[in-house]
Amino acid sequence: MESTRQKKVSRLILKELADIFLKKGNEFARGKLVSITRVRASPDLSFAKVYISIFPPTNQEDILKAIQEHSSKIRFDLGQKVRSQLRIVPDIAFHIDDSLDYIDKIDKLLKS
Numbered sequence: 001m002e003s004t005r006q007k008k009v010s011r012l013i014l015k016e017l018a019d020i021f022l023k024k025g026n027e028f029a030r031g032k033l034v035s036i037t038r039v040r041a042s043p044d045l046s047f048a049k050v051y052i053s054i055f056p057p058t059n060q061e062d063i064l065k066a067i068q069e070h071s072s073k074i075r076f077d078l079g080q081k082v083r084s085q086l087r088i089v090p091d092i093a094f095h096i097d098d099s100l101d102y103i104d105k106i107d108k109l110l111k112s
Helices: 004-028 060-069 071-082 099-111
Strands: 033-041 047-055 091-096
Touching: 004 033, 004 047, 004 060, 004 071, 047 060, 060 071, 060 091, 071 091
Parallel strands: 047 091
Antiparallel strands: 033 047
8 A cells, every 4th residue: 555655756756757748758759649647656765667658559569668768868857857855766667558458448348
């Protein structure tokens, strides 16, 4: 179970990363819309799992690789935004959020 501090840090990271991807998303994923869907911070706040959704969903793995290659730059930009609120900027691991695909699949099964 997440502590209150973990939840606050997760929300802060989600908000700031969403802003970074809004402004600089074309550098990582040209022609794609990348959304941050969820952030999970570790108990010691030194690591964060960031779940992303990519639209349109073609070539998701290639986009994920490009984002992972730029993760140090993204972490630096995040650090510039949260330096007054966090002492340590967490390491970031990006993962594809497939919950929307799962919902769509279940919806199709229910309709048939």
